[in-house]
Amino acid sequence: MAGKDDEDTCYVCKSSRYLNPEMRFLINTECYHKMCSNCVDRIFSYGPGPCPYPGCDKILRKNKFKEQLFDDIGVEKEVDCRARVMKVYNKTEQDFDSLEEYNAYLEEIEDLVFSLVNGVNVSEVEAKLEAQRAVKTEPRQPKKDIGGVPATPFTPFNGDRGANTLIALSDSLHDPLNEKLIDQKEFSASGYVPQVYYRRALFEAFMGICCFIDAEKTRPIETT
Amino acid sequence: MTSGAAKAKIAAGMQASLCEYHENLYDLDQHDLIPNGVWTFEELLTYGEQSKRCPYFTVRRMISYCNIIIYSFHYLLDPKIAERVSKELSKDCIVIFDEAHNIDNVCIESLSIDITENTLQKAAHGVQKLGETIDEIKISDSQKLQDEYEKLVRGLREADEARQEDAFLANPVLPDDILTEAIPGNMRRAEHFISFLKRFIEYLKTRMKVLHVVSETPGSFLQHLKELTYIERKPLRFCSERLSYLVRSLELTDVEEYTSLKEIVIFATLVATYEKGFRLILEPYESDTATVPNPILRFACLDASIAIKPIFERFRSVIITSGTISPLDMYPKMLNFTTLIQESYSMSLARRSFLPMIVTKGADQVAISSRFEIRNDPSVVRNYGNILIEYSKITPDGFVVFFPSYLYMESIISQWQTMGVLDEVWKHKLILVETPDSQETSLALEIYRKACCNGRGAVLLSVARGKVSEGVDFDHHYGRTVLMIGVPFQYTESRILKARLEFLRDNFHIRENDFLSFDAMRHAAQCLGRVLRGKDDYGVMVLADRRFARKRNQLPKWINQALLDSESNLSTDMSLTNAKKFLRSMAQPANSEDQEGISVWTLEHLKEYQEKSKIHPNFAETAEEGNKSELPKDVAMWDVDLDDLDSLDDEDFAMTSD
Numbered sequence: 001m002a003g004k005d006d007e008d009t010c011y012v013c014k015s016s017r018y019l020n021p022e023m024r025f026l027i028n029t030e031c032y033h034k035m036c037s038n039c040v041d042r043i044f045s046y047g048p049g050p051c052p053y054p055g056c057d058k059i060l061r062k063n064k065f066k067e068q069l070f071d072d073i074g075v076e077k078e079v080d081c082r083a084r085v086m087k088v089y090n091k092t093e094q095d096f097d098s099l100e101e102y103n104a105y106l107e108e109i110e111d112l113v114f115s116l117v118n119g120v121n122v123s124e125v126e127a128k129l130e131a132q133r134a135v136k137t138e139p140r141q142p143k144k145d146i147g148g149v150p151a152t153p154f155t156p157f158n159g160d161r162g163a164n165t166l167i168a169l170s171d172s173l174h175d176p177l178n179e180k181l182i183d184q185k186e187f188s189a190s191g192y193v194p195q196v197y198y199r200r201a202l203f204e205a206f207m208g209i210c211c212f213i214d215a216e217k218t219r220p221i222e223t224t
Numbered sequence: 225m226t227s228g229a230a231k232a233k234i235a236a237g238m239q240a241s242l243c244e245y246h247e248n249l250y251d252l253d254q255h256d257l258i259p260n261g262v263w264t265f266e267e268l269l270t271y272g273e274q275s276k277r278c279p280y281f282t283v284r285r286m287i288s289y290c291n292i293i294i295y296s297f298h299y300l301l302d303p304k305i306a307e308r309v310s311k312e313l314s315k316d317c318i319v320i321f322d323e324a325h326n327i328d329n330v331c332i333e334s335l336s337i338d339i340t341e342n343t344l345q346k347a348a349h350g351v352q353k354l355g356e357t358i359d360e361i362k363i364s365d366s367q368k369l370q371d372e373y374e375k376l377v378r379g380l381r382e383a384d385e386a387r388q389e390d391a392f393l394a395n396p397v398l399p400d401d402i403l404t405e406a407i408p409g410n411m412r413r414a415e416h417f418i419s420f421l422k423r424f425i426e427y428l429k430t431r432m433k434v435l436h437v438v439s440e441t442p443g444s445f446l447q448h449l450k451e452l453t454y455i456e457r458k459p460l461r462f463c464s465e466r467l468s469y470l471v472r473s474l475e476l477t478d479v480e481e482y483t484s485l486k487e488i489v490i491f492a493t494l495v496a497t498y499e500k501g502f503r504l505i506l507e508p509y510e511s512d513t514a515t516v517p518n519p520i521l522r523f524a525c526l527d528a529s530i531a532i533k534p535i536f537e538r539f540r541s542v543i544i545t546s547g548t549i550s551p552l553d554m555y556p557k558m559l560n561f562t563t564l565i566q567e568s569y570s571m572s573l574a575r576r577s578f579l580p581m582i583v584t585k586g587a588d589q590v591a592i593s594s595r596f597e598i599r600n601d602p603s604v605v606r607n608y609g610n611i612l613i614e615y616s617k618i619t620p621d622g623f624v625v626f627f628p629s630y631l632y633m634e635s636i637i638s639q640w641q642t643m644g645v646l647d648e649v650w651k652h653k654l655i656l657v658e659t660p661d662s663q664e665t666s667l668a669l670e671i672y673r674k675a676c677c678n679g680r681g682a683v684l685l686s687v688a689r690g691k692v693s694e695g696v697d698f699d700h701h702y703g704r705t706v707l708m709i710g711v712p713f714q715y716t717e718s719r720i721l722k723a724r725l726e727f728l729r730d731n732f733h734i735r736e737n738d739f740l741s742f743d744a745m746r747h748a749a750q751c752l753g754r755v756l757r758g759k760d761d762y763g764v765m766v767l768a769d770r771r772f773a774r775k776r777n778q779l780p781k782w783i784n785q786a787l788l789d790s791e792s793n794l795s796t797d798m799s800l801t802n803a804k805k806f807l808r809s810m811a812q813p814a815n816s817e818d819q820e821g822i823s824v825w826t827l828e829h830l831k832e833y834q835e836k837s838k839i840h841p842n843f844a845e846t847a848e849e850g851n852k853s854e855l856p857k858d859v860a861m862w863d864v865d866l867d868d869l870d871s872l873d874d875e876d877f878a879m880t881s882d
């Protein structure tokens with residue numbers, strides 16, 4: 001049980017909030033041991049080091065320390081684990097054919113989080129997460145796919161049949177005049193980005209390329 | 225203790241104790257637990273004790289066999305109670321809301337939830353306990369949890385079947401679609417659900433740490449909740465059902481420990497279900513001047529129609545009636561229904577038995593008003609003091625005074641003290657004051673009654689919207705004069721009121737000022753009505769504020785009709801002359817036979833009337849129509865007290881059965 005004392009005194013340097021009302025406590029996502037920000041600065045400024053709590057041999061880094069959000073350390077840890085799982089397990093109900101499958105999926109997530117929090121079968125869980133990550137990189141097909149035509153925004157000609165653009169922007173394109181504009185607030189605030197500007201200029205200039213009016217006219221209009 | 229779990233154990237040949245009072249109930253048939261007649265709670269209790277049968281279960285079982293049930297609004301409108309008490313009432317019941325001038329506030333209160341740090345702590349404790357119980361059961365009886373889990377996976381729930389047969393009253397806390405859909409996968413297992421609750425409670429705790437006022441919609445609350453804790457809207461909606469399911473499968477008997485948790489869970493369901501009509505307001509400090517935070521998270525319901533909707537949907541005939549329900553058209557708007565019959569009755573009395581007057585200026589012709597800018601003006605305070613003194617001189621026995629708020633009452637009383645007003649009143653009457661403490665107030669009331677009875681006479685200084693104005697009758701000599709000091713407007717700085725006004729404007733097109741004025745006048749009428757509680761009663765009603773002159777049309781018809789034009793703009797001394805004359809004439813012995821044929825009917829009168837018009841022909845027709853159409857049944861509104869229509873005394877009329 002954490003008494004009042006524990007909450008206001010740093011376990012490592014024993015300084016307490018009575019003497020230093022500004023004191024902030026930090027925790028890390030490895031072992032969730034709490035210490036004050038001064039201690040974190042002192043111990044980990046020159047690189048990673050072991051946790052000062054006796055019996056805890058975790059190696060900690062300064063950038064992994066954060067402020068505690070929830071009072072209950074258990075919940076804090078769980079939310080962190082959940083964040084990791086949810087990053088890769090991010091399907092929504094629409095991605096499933098039936099509610100049952102979706103519910104099973106939700107339960108799987110809970111089980112994963114549960115094992116991560118309690119440290120059981122961690123390696124198994126990590127493997128699963130890794131696998132899911134790999135699956136995720138494949139482009140996901142939208143669930144309801146009518147016919148073979150890829151969904152495109154509406155155009156008068158039944159979608160852009162020439163899906164590959166004929167224009168390529170080189171990274172090294174250098175235009176001192178336009179690039180300077182991005183530093184000015186009134187341009188950047190309204191969303192100005194040089195690359196977009198170039199692409200649009202080029203697109204508008206060569207819009208008609210590869211478009212043969214005769215051929216378009218003779219092609220039957222598909223209606224979906 | 226008899227419970228489902230204990231009985232199962234006995235059936236299985238195990239040891240468990242049953243309550244004798246409950247077991248004796250089985251000697252009799254379900255519908256025969258008490259003899260026919262009219263029963264009050266006390267009578268039921270004594271009867272139960274004598275016959276050694278549990279009165280509580282007697283009532284719960286018999287309720288569906290009763291012809292007439294009389295209970296408080298909350299039993300029907302508050303979903304937590306209605307779920308237990310009123311769920312099984314048949315569709316054909318006629319629901320009558322009497323004294324319904326305040327029904328919108330009851331609706332709103334029944335769905336509003338206040339969460340304090342204490343609630344959260346207790347809820348967290350409850351979750352902790354629940355978790356421990358689950359861990360124990362896992363070891364001792366893991367099959368139980370497995371059974372529950374499997375049932376949930378298959379989406380089997382009894383409530384679902386019952387709902388499909390349309391057997392029960394709908395519950396705003398349990399939206400219909402929840403009962404037909406399977407519980408989300410991430411809370412099917414008991415331990416997952418526990419961690420879900422823990423996360424939610426911890427999140428609420430972090431919200432409580434904010435030190436400035438926050439007012440947000442449920443939508444933005446959910447958004448933030450999801451960002452921090454990955455709790456989605458959908459499982460949150462199922463929370464309340466899931467918890468009651470868990471409590472049932474764990475066979476928990478000590479429900480006391482989980483009351484706070486239950487509150488949190490209901491909050492979770494409501495916040496995730498209703499996007500409109502609710503608002504979350506976090507007030508970190510109790511008052512503007514407080515320095516130590518004592519946060520309250522108020523989940524305020526703004527839409528009165530949510531709580532009453534199931535009633536309109538379920539019952540074919542709903543009647544809303546009150547002596548002070550005026551103006552009538554505000555209620556259909558606020559509660560979102562259409563009336564079939566809307567009727568406003570004037571009072572039928574043999575003599576002019578009450579004298580309403582509007583006093584707008586003092587004897588020195590200075591206008592009097594409780595308007596904020598001038599309410600503490602010495603001349604206004606003195607004029608109010610004079611009214612008090614003069615009326616305490618001429619009023620026999622009881623004299624009730626209403627102020628718009630405790631704050632104003634306190635400030636004006638202290639000024640009167642220095643002006644010597646109270647000393648003057650003291651010569652004629654005892655002075656008693658209502659306080660927010662209900663025990664003190666009931667003591668004051670007791671003394672007040674005693675003083676009225678023994679001839680000393682007393683003044684009761686009380687507050688509109690207070691306990692006295694809502695629930696205490698000042699019949700006969702307990703109240704001969706009622707004085708309204710100022711128009712009882714609500715405190716407009718309240719954040720909840722502001723949110724509600726905004727909601728009413730945007731959704732029901734009710735303007736802020738209209739609502740405030742309506743609300744003030746219904747409370748004023750409520751206060752005035754306190755002194756006239758029967759046909760042979762009489763009293764003086766004094767409305768002391770300049771602003772009443774313009775608002776007189778918002779008074780109920782029966783008061784407004786009796787208010788003569790010549791008496792709607794008086795000065796203190798003129799009103800006194802009128803009142804003296806009135807009281808003198810009233811003090812003459814009245815012949816009760818004069819009333820016959822006017823306000824009291826004999827059987828002959830009634831038969832005669834029935835001959836003339838076959839009791840309200842439209843009413844019978846509309847009831848027929850109601851059978852065919854599915855939705856709005858006949859919702860009628862009457863602007864008259866039911867007490868005046870029948871001569872039943874509702875005190876000894878709690879339950880009848882046949």
Ligand code: SF4
Binds near residue numbers: 225244246277
């Ligand atoms: S409520 Fe009734 S059944 Fe329950 S313990 Fe009391 S008397 Fe017995």
Ligand SMILES: [Zn+2]
Binds near residue numbers: 039
């Ligand atoms: Zn330290």
Ligand SMILES: [Zn+2]
Binds near residue numbers: 031051056057
């Ligand atoms: Zn550590």
